Amino acid sequence: MTEATPETTAPDDQRSAGPQTDEPAHRYNATLAANIEARWQDRWEADGTFHTPNPAGPLAGPGAERPKLYVLDMFPYPSGTGLHVGHPLGFIGTDVWARYHRMAGSNVLHALGYDAFGLPAEQFAVQTGQHPRTTTEANIANMRRQLRRLGLGHDDRRSVATTDVGFYRWTQWIFLQIFNAWFDSELGRARHIDELIAQFAVGDRPTPDGRAWTELTPAEQRVVLGDYRLAYLSDAPVNWCPALGTVLANEEVTADGRSDRGNHPVVRRNLTQWKMRITAYAERLVDDLSLLDWPDAIISMQRNWIGRSHGAQVLFATEYDELPPIEVFTTRPDTLFGASYMVLAPEHALVAALTTEHWPTAPDGSPVPEVWTGGAPTPHDAVSTYQAAAARASDIERQSETRTKTGVFTGSYAWNPVNGQRVPVFIADYVLAGYGTGAIMAVPAHDQRDFEFAQTFALPILEVVQRPEDWPAEPNEWPSAWTASDAPVVNSTNDTVSLDGLSVNDAKQRIGAWLAERSLGEPTVTTKLRDWLFSRQRYWGEPFPIVYDTDGTPVALPEDQLPVVLPDIEDYSPVTFAEDDLTSAPVPPLTRATDWGTVTLDLGEGPKEYRRETNTMPQWAGSCWYELRYLDPTNDQSFVDPEVERYWMGPTPERPSGGVDLYVGGVEHAVLHLLYARFWHKVLFDLGHVSSPEPFGRLFNQGYILAHSYQDARGIHVDAFDIQEVDGQYLHQGEPVTRELGKMGKSLKNAVAPDELCDQYGADTLRLYEMSMGPMDASRPWATRDVVGQYRFLQRFWRNLVDENTGALVVVDAPPSDDTARLLARTIDGVGPDLAALRFNTAIAKLIELNNHLTKQGGPVSRSVAQAFVLMLAPLAPHVCEELWSRLGHDQSITWVPFPVADPELLVQDTFEIPVQVQGRVRSRITIGAGDDAAAIEAAALADPAIQRFLDGRTPAKVVVVPKKTVNVVL
Numbered sequence: 001m002t003e004a005t006p007e008t009t010a011p012d013d014q015r016s017a018g019p020q021t022d023e024p025a026h027r028y029n030a031t032l033a034a035n036i037e038a039r040w041q042d043r044w045e046a047d048g049t050f051h052t053p054n055p056a057g058p059l060a061g062p063g064a065e066r067p068k069l070y071v072l073d074m075f076p077y078p079s080g081t082g083l084h085v086g087h088p089l090g091f092i093g094t095d096v097w098a099r100y101h102r103m104a105g106s107n108v109l110h111a112l113g114y115d116a117f118g119l120p121a122e123q124f125a126v127q128t129g130q131h132p133r134t135t136t137e138a139n140i141a142n143m144r145r146q147l148r149r150l151g152l153g154h155d156d157r158r159s160v161a162t163t164d165v166g167f168y169r170w171t172q173w174i175f176l177q178i179f180n181a182w183f184d185s186e187l188g189r190a191r192h193i194d195e196l197i198a199q200f201a202v203g204d205r206p207t208p209d210g211r212a213w214t215e216l217t218p219a220e221q222r223v224v225l226g227d228y229r230l231a232y233l234s235d236a237p238v239n240w241c242p243a244l245g246t247v248l249a250n251e252e253v254t255a256d257g258r259s260d261r262g263n264h265p266v267v268r269r270n271l272t273q274w275k276m277r278i279t280a281y282a283e284r285l286v287d288d289l290s291l292l293d294w295p296d297a298i299i300s301m302q303r304n305w306i307g308r309s310h311g312a313q314v315l316f317a318t319e320y321d322e323l324p325p326i327e328v329f330t331t332r333p334d335t336l337f338g339a340s341y342m343v344l345a346p347e348h349a350l351v352a353a354l355t356t357e358h359w360p361t362a363p364d365g366s367p368v369p370e371v372w373t374g375g376a377p378t379p380h381d382a383v384s385t386y387q388a389a390a391a392r393a394s395d396i397e398r399q400s401e402t403r404t405k406t407g408v409f410t411g412s413y414a415w416n417p418v419n420g421q422r423v424p425v426f427i428a429d430y431v432l433a434g435y436g437t438g439a440i441m442a443v444p445a446h447d448q449r450d451f452e453f454a455q456t457f458a459l460p461i462l463e464v465v466q467r468p469e470d471w472p473a474e475p476n477e478w479p480s481a482w483t484a485s486d487a488p489v490v491n492s493t494n495d496t497v498s499l500d501g502l503s504v505n506d507a508k509q510r511i512g513a514w515l516a517e518r519s520l521g522e523p524t525v526t527t528k529l530r531d532w533l534f535s536r537q538r539y540w541g542e543p544f545p546i547v548y549d550t551d552g553t554p555v556a557l558p559e560d561q562l563p564v565v566l567p568d569i570e571d572y573s574p575v576t577f578a579e580d581d582l583t584s585a586p587v588p589p590l591t592r593a594t595d596w597g598t599v600t601l602d603l604g605e606g607p608k609e610y611r612r613e614t615n616t617m618p619q620w621a622g623s624c625w626y627e628l629r630y631l632d633p634t635n636d637q638s639f640v641d642p643e644v645e646r647y648w649m650g651p652t653p654e655r656p657s658g659g660v661d662l663y664v665g666g667v668e669h670a671v672l673h674l675l676y677a678r679f680w681h682k683v684l685f686d687l688g689h690v691s692s693p694e695p696f697g698r699l700f701n702q703g704y705i706l707a708h709s710y711q712d713a714r715g716i717h718v719d720a721f722d723i724q725e726v727d728g729q730y731l732h733q734g735e736p737v738t739r740e741l742g743k744m745g746k747s748l749k750n751a752v753a754p755d756e757l758c759d760q761y762g763a764d765t766l767r768l769y770e771m772s773m774g775p776m777d778a779s780r781p782w783a784t785r786d787v788v789g790q791y792r793f794l795q796r797f798w799r800n801l802v803d804e805n806t807g808a809l810v811v812v813d814a815p816p817s818d819d820t821a822r823l824l825a826r827t828i829d830g831v832g833p834d835l836a837a838l839r840f841n842t843a844i845a846k847l848i849e850l851n852n853h854l855t856k857q858g859g860p861v862s863r864s865v866a867q868a869f870v871l872m873l874a875p876l877a878p879h880v881c882e883e884l885w886s887r888l889g890h891d892q893s894i895t896w897v898p899f900p901v902a903d904p905e906l907l908v909q910d911t912f913e914i915p916v917q918v919q920g921r922v923r924s925r926i927t928i929g930a931g932d933d934a935a936a937i938e939a940a941a942l943a944d945p946a947i948q949r950f951l952d953g954r955t956p957a958k959v960v961v962v963p964k965k966t967v968n969v970v971l
Contacts, residue, residue: 026807028798028880033762037879041148049893050153052109055647058634059157066107070648071098072630072696074665074673075115075623078139078161080124083146084751085770085782086705086744090664092767093702093776093838095152097662099875100835102153103899109648111158111630112147114140118619119261122540126573132540136163146754150763151878153895158630162542162622167629169563170639171621172545175231178683179546179556182228183280190280190686196228197221218605222553230277230683231534233554237347237433238273238533241266242581245574246537247273249618249672250395250434250530257394265579267391268347268433271586274544274615276532278679282306283525285678291657293698295777298670305671307528312512314441314521316342316414318425323353326414326425329436329526332443333515334499334507336418337492338464339441340454342425343407345433346383346390354425355383356411363413363422371457372409372424379411383427390429391582398429405430405453416441417520418511419494428453434530444481451481465504466490532676534618539572539589541616547599548611555603555610564612567596590614623673624680627660627695642691650691658692667701674699700838703779705770709748710737720750741781757787764877765791771840771876793848794880797873800854801866801884809887816862823853824865825906831872832899840876847873863888868900916941917968918950926967934961941967 023029044050053061071094076087091112098110121132121139140161147154160167181190199205200213200221207213207224216224226232239248243264253259253266278285286306289299312333315325326342344351356379362368376382386408390398397403407428414425430449431440444454444461454461461475466487471478489507492499497514499507508523515521543564545557557564567590575587591597591614600609625639631648632640651658659681674696681695710718710730718732730737744751757766768790773780803810816824827850834843850869854861861869867888874881874894885894910930914937915922924946928937938959941947947969958970 024804026802027804028795028802030760030762033764033794033880034758036883037149037151037758037763040879040882041151044153044893044895045156047893049895050110050155051157052107052155054632054641054644056643057632057641059632063107064647066105068109068648069098069101069106069662070109070660071101071662072110072627072660072664073112074663074669075113075162075626076143077118077120078114078116078136078143079746080120080135080139081746081751082139082142083754084744084746085754085757085766086707086751088147088150088152088754089705089770090666090702091147091152092150092770093840094662094664095150096767096771096835096840096875097838099153099878099895100832100899102895103871103875103897104832104836105898109158109630110154112152112154113158113160113626113630114143114162115619115623115626116140116161116163117541117622119538119540122538122572125540126571129570131568132572133163136161136540149758150754150767153878158633160626160629160633162619162626165563165565166636167626168542168622170629171542171617171625172562172564173559173639174625174680174684175542175617175621176545176556176559176562177687177689178276178680179229179231181230181683181687182225183230183277185280188284190230190683192687193225193229196225200224219549219551219553222549222555226554230280232275232277233272234275234531235270235272236275237268237345238271239266240269240271240584240586242577242584243579245576246586247271247533247535249533253394255394255397257392257397265392266394267582269391269582270347273533273535274613276534276679278532278675279527279529281679281682282308282527282529284682285529285675288657288678288682288694291694292696293655294696295699295701298667298674298699298701301670302675305529305675308525309527310525311523312508312515312521313437313524314417314515315519316417316423316441318350318354318412318414320353320412323350326350326439327437328439328441329524330441332446332504332508333511333521333523334489334492334502334504335443335446335464336416336441336511337499338443338445338462339416339423340421340444340460340462341423341442341457342414343428343431343440343442343450343453344410344425345431345438346387346427346429347433348427348438350439351383351387351410351427354410354412355379358411359409360411360413363424368409368424369458372426374408376408379409382408383410386427386429388582390427393429395432395434398432401448403430405449405456407453407457417515417518418492418497424459426453426457435528436526445475445478446481446483448481448483451478462491464490464492532679534621535615536618537574537586537588538616539566539569539574541618542566542621543590543616544613546613547601547603548613549608554613557601558603561601566616567593569593586615588614588616590616620673620676624677625684627663627677628690639689646691649695651693655697657694657697659694659697662698662700663696664700664702666704670701700777702776703774704743705773705782706741706779707744707748707750707752707782708739708741709750710739712737717747717749720748743779744782752782752784757784761787761791762794762879764880765794768793768844768877772844774841776838776840790844793851794877796855797851797869798880798884800851800861801870802887810860811863811866811888812860813863816865817857820853820857820862820865821903822906822909823850824868825902828868828872828900828902829907835875843872844876847876870894871897871900912964914964915966916944916947917966918947919971920968923947923950928964930964932963934963937961937963937967941969 053064055064073091073094098108102108116136121136124135125132180193182193182196184191239253241248241259241264244259257266259266286308289302309331311329311331314328317325359368374382407426410425412425413422416423442450444450445463446465463475467482485504489499489502512523543566545562545564546554549555569592572589574589577584597612600607628640632644635641649658677695684690685693710720710723712718722732724731730739742748769787801811827846830846831843870881870884882894911927913925913927916924916926924944926940926944938961956969960968
């Protein structure tokens with residue numbers, strides 16, 4: 001940090017005011033704090049202070065009869081740069097909450113592990129040649145050291161990392177449960193695949209081609225079952241990043257169609273990849289949100305991401321008997337008579353078959369308009385060119401409302417099922433293959449996107465919902481589409497059904513029934529949620545427990561062959577390609593492990609040679625179930641003992657969802673991690689492996705720690721600790737820079753390491769400062785200079801109980817004064833509920849008020865006050881409180897000592913101090929009795945010498961008395 005001078009100072013938020021030298025021998029300072037903290041951390045570890053008992057199994061022990069409480073932090077990634085002070089905000093908060101509830105009598109489980117697979121370690125391995133396990137384990141060791149120094153009360157026996165072979169063995173086992181399961185839509189739950197096979201075997205469920213199940217070869221049976229499995233292979237449009245050599249989930253692609261890591265172009269193309277059939281659970285994922293104690297904003301985000309819509313599936317026959325009809329989903333089947341053309345996503349499976357060799361004529365016999373053809377000589381040229389362009393655009397870009405609508409005609413037509421009209425089939429990038437069926441019936445009169453497309457391509461616009469009276473009669477002259485849903489249906493009649501005059505809802509029901517009667521469609525529900533892309537072309541991930549037969553069909557490995565251990569290879573990088581290479585295909589790093597990749601096994605058909613799956617699972621996999629492994633981390637017979645799981649996560653009358661009692665983490669995981677984990681948990685619930693329908697009963701999102709960052713004239717961030725402030729201007733190496741407030745992080749070069757603060761003040765000070773900065777769910781700006789405030793609070797607190805010169809305890813056994821006893825009771829009555837409600841900042845404020853009172857009062861502190869104070873502060877500043885508790889004569893750790901309870905008689909106030917205002921400004925304070933009426937309060941206020949001086953003999957025009965609150969004198 002640049003040294004400050006009277007003329008040149010560092011920015012206020014970067015200055016620190018560390019401990020001073022030449023202090024008394026026993027003053028609370030950084031040296032004493034470090035000694036106290038190290039000793040108590042060692043003792044906690046040696047005594048197993050935070051070892052939480054299970055009701056059964058190897059971790060069973062006394063204490064499991066207490067009410068259970070499971071508190072969980074979101075799985076951290078062990079970064080090579082270590083922690084900055086923003087990272088442990090949530091960890092400290094959950095530790096305070098857990099410590100309070102231990103003192104309140106609960107059996108609290110609090111553990112922390114590491115989400116350790118992923119791209120950063122792999123990329124570092126590519127750059128250095130060092131095995132990613134070496135890097136990852138070093139990062140974990142460093143993070144464990146940093147977290148231990150903060151005094152976090154985790155049960156260290158339960159810590160896991162997703163990269164531990166003993167952990168990912170069970171990740172692979174869970175994958176097999178999902179692979180060997182199918183979703184029974186009639187029962188609304190998953191069942192084991194053997195139950196589906198039994199249905200095929202006895203003929204209760206016909207095979208696709210009508211043959212008996214026993215007539216199918218094992219490979220053919222596997223293909224049939226693949227259409228039902230919850231984990232399956234799919235040849236479908238995916239996000240392909242040639243420069244990274246891997247496919248990406250939608251969530252890993254930025255809004256402008258680039259990879260979130262590396263900022264490389266991403267294109268859409270069809271590839272065969274593993275997927276999870278999460279869409280089968282869409283209804284339950286939405287409905288069960290009502291069971292959860294989650295923030296309303298997160299509930300809304302999950303609902304919107306799933307995007308449940310009610311409507312109808314409609315079949316549009318094409319001109320080719322050999323092709324299946326085009327299936328569309330629409331939320332407005334009432335407008336079916338107004339469908340004048342169709343649009344397929346450029347990636348739709350039928351595009352190739354519908355693309356003709358030559359341009360046909362329009363329905364009226366004239367040549368198709370040139371705007372339909374894009375100026376291409378043939379439909380094939382037009383379609384292939386358009387598909388290539390669409391592949392380069394992100395889904396968000398394609399759906400932009402301000403983007404000009406583009407598309408080309410395929411050369412084929414389809415038939416509107418309600419009126420027999422011949423409608424042209426286009427492809428356009430505003431239709432996505434991943435939403436609905438990837439095809440739409442276009443009703444331009446009543447959908448704005450379709451309206452704009454129809455105007456561009458000179459397509460018919462047919463009114464089927466009554467327009468306003470002041471609108472033009474000709475829809476082509478309308479200013480926009482008419483999208484009202486409360487107007488009657490018009491122009492919608494054929495020989496067998498009429499919707500005219502009906503409301504939209506009534507028309508939807510009538511046309512839905514009409515379609516179903518004629519096998520032309522049916523009412524249905526769909527979602528925006530897409531099946532989860534589960535393959536990654538990476539090395540540093542969980543291997544799939546899957547092999548392939550010689551015919552290429554996947555075969556699950558038996559459970560007794562788990563784990564499939566990740567092999568060592570020399571080159572960890574996937575094969576990458578030029579950014580604009582659209583024809584490239586993934587070549588995963590594991591293809592280099594040739595000896596590992598081919599294996600001879602007997603999987604029920606005799607010894608055969610199989611090929612291993614060389615993709616790996618995404619980083620999300622381990623974080624989908626880690627909360628269950630904390631419960632029973634040493635179990636090598638099961639991923640969790642059922643009795644242990646029921647004890648910690650089973651439903652209760654108070655929490656019917658079951659699951660973790662408090663889950664704390666950032667809002668950035670509001671959708672994906674939470675959605676994926678809920679899906680895995682529900683499959684395990686359906687199959688009888690867990691007792692609760694939801695993994696996380698209560699969710700709390702902590703805010704962020706913000707810090708100022710600085711950019712030079714090039715727009716590049718510079719080190720925030722090399723900034724000087726001169727006359728209100730910020731300078732870096734003498735050059736002006738701009739300042740902005742944002743989330744603290746390495747990339748902004750504004751990160752403050754917790755080690756530095758612990759060195760300067762001690763961990764207890766850092767804990768107090770982070771908890772005092774504001775409400776836990778609010779983001780707050782970091783200011784190093786303000787840390788000293790909590791440091792001085794601890795110094796005064798220590799000084800009130802310990803002689804700084806001798807180190808002797810300065811407490812007395814005499815009872816406290818009445819005012820001290822009453823303030824202590826009020827503090828206990830306020831701090832306990834504040835800690836329980838995660839209002840740590842207000843709890844600290846109450847403790848500071850009590851400490852200031854003791855300091856002002858002077859003299860030795862009553863032992864009863866000292867002990868209660870130490871107990872209240874212990875969850876927030878555990879090291880110094882353990883030390884003082886010991887010096888107060890107690891052998892046991894403060895961890896399990898009951899939290900103090902306020903004397904109810906002392907909570908009843910006999911007197912109140914209230915302010916007296918003159919002309920709206922406080923001029924004095926008076927003490928009144930609890931039973932004084934307004935007249936007595938007014939008399940006391942007017943008799944106060946300070947108020948008499950302001951009155952100067954004048955009679956007030958009015959005196960307003962608010963009992964127990966204030967008096968306002970108006971002249």
